[in-house]
């Protein structure tokens with residue numbers, strides 16, 4: 001009977017079938033309970049309703065152009081055909097699908113102009129994506145062999161543009177979607193994924209994609225891009241990775257009104273309701289794959305910290321924006337100390353101004369303070385003294401204890417009012433004022449505000465007491481960088497140490513002198529953290545392990561490179577696996593000791 005139930009009987013010739021597919025007003029009629037997978041589609045009224053019996057299940061249907069209806073599968077069809085969770089939650093009519101396709105087709109040129117400096121970036125992404133759909137082995141070979149050219153396409157910055165346009169670009173689904181509508185169903189839905197083993201999940205709720213804000217369900221693009229790097233850099237089996245989108249709505253007013261949007265068109269769930277959805281997702285995936293590692297990606301700050309605290313001692317999980325970014329920043333900060341010709345142990349003397357007090361900024365300050373305190377002996381006074389090396393500036397200026405309604409995450413870094421008074425500063429002082437008064441060694445941006453390090457700020461940094469001041473303009477994608485390397489080097493000269501979150505070209509000064517633009521991106525750590533966790537079998541991911549990974553990345557750079565201002569490896573070294581392997585090994589050996 002079950003064989004019978006999964007048989008496909010074409011209603012008429014293939015030609016007719018395709019013709020009807022186009023005109024179809026799809027309706028579903030449930031068949032008998034025994035033949036529960038029996039699917040009926042009514043075609044034209046003249047032909048009446050004819051049954052279509054599907055041989056296939058689940059993802060195989062979506063990959064079969066004869067039967068795939070994509071987002072037009074109704075909820076009952078999704079349930080009967082094991083498709084639930086394999087498509088974005090909104091059910092579209094075939095007419096809406098065509099409209100979506102046509103809008104996308106017509107706006108290709110406009111979209112490409114919106115984005116990064118490469119006008120063909122989006123077209124390249126489409127070609128690579130089609131290859132990914134057709135032949136995964138070939139896709140990863142092409143990516144690995146040309147990583148320098150295509151990492152910026154499948155990952156930052158182009159992936160940001162892809163997410164912004166995802167509803168139009170959507171062709172074949174990739175990964176799983178769990179929505180607020182799926183409450184109570186996730187434990188069974190998770191079995192719709194075809195792989196029996198999953199090693200790595202990257203999950204987002206789309207609430208803060210790069211520096212582009214709330215992109216709702218379209219944020220799935222970033223999880224796919226991160227997992228591409230897991231495969232390329234850490235050699236994770238592509239059949240064992242799973243990108244996931246948790247769709248709890250969006251607060252993006254444009255998407256709420258966009259008829260082509262693929263996600264839930266309602267405001268985001270909040271509070272306990274939100275947490276219960278994420279709890280259910282975690283329980284479901286860890287029930288089916290108890291050894292999976294879950295990387296949380298691009299959750300807005302309040303949930304990034306909250307969920308990390310909630311799950312970190314129970315599940316194998318980490319937050320890339322909070323913890324991965326912190327590790328990469330620490331490695332870069334230690335590199336900047338060495339570039340001054342000083343030993344790393346001098347790090348606790350660095351004065352660091354951080355613009356941005358979100359998940360990334362606070363993650364960095366937290367970890368950098370711990371690193372300094374450890375270098376100073378890990379006592380309470382070491383911790384106190386480390387705290388005094390940071391000045392944190394957010395959208396409302398310098399954060400001091402006088403701030404009303406201070407974010408609890410930022411509270412430990414609020415400066416004492418009296419102390420900043422002595423430094424010529426006050427609550428809410430502007431970034432320029434802070435840089436002028438403090439004369440920092442390092443100016444680090446995780447604000448998502450493009451151009452924040454204006455000419456005035458850069459001029460102020462000329463007063464730095466360091467022989468080689470450092471700028472980390474870490475916000476993504478390209479247009480959100482706090483400044484470009486050209487802007488920075490033209491004001492501060494060739495002794496500046498510079499890193500940006502998205503890739504930029506080096507700056508040439510003439511006479512062979514180069515201002516190096518390092519890419520300070522968490523991509524240098526997350527694949528190693530995932531691989532190290534997988535190989536070690538560690539039950540959780542501890543601070544000590546992450547610290548070990550950061551130290552490994554810092555030590556990876558040789559003295560002669562660092563003195564030239566090269567503080568991170570090039571992307572081509574990244575892919576040769578030696579970096580990720582050493583991060584993973586170091587993490588494994590020393591991480592377990594710290595742990």
Ligand SMILES: NC(=O)c1ccc[n+]([C@@H]2O[C@H](COP(=O)([O-])OP(=O)(O)OC[C@H]3O[C@@H](n4cnc5c(N)ncnc54)[C@H](O)[C@@H]3O)[C@@H](O)[C@H]2O)c1
Pocket residue numbers: 208209210211212300301320321325328355356357358359360361393394395396431446447448449452474475476477480500501502520521522523
């Ligand atoms: N390079 C990397 O590896 C990396 C990693 C993680 C995040 N990021 C980038 O960091 C940025 C921030 O991410 P997040 O999760 O912390 O975001 P977030 O929205 O949680 O935080 C942004 C912070 O910037 C502050 N801010 C806004 N305007 C400001 C201004 N004019 N001056 C100073 N501060 C200002 C906000 O008050 C907030 O504290 C994003 O662009 C993201 O792409 C980069």
Ligand SMILES: O=C(O)C[C@H](O)C(=O)O
Pocket residue numbers: 156209210211298320321475476501521522523
């Ligand atoms: O995705 C990136 O390029 C880095 C980081 O995770 C970010 O959110 O910007």
Ligand SMILES: [Mg+2]
Pocket residue numbers: 210297298320321
């Ligand atoms: Mg991120």
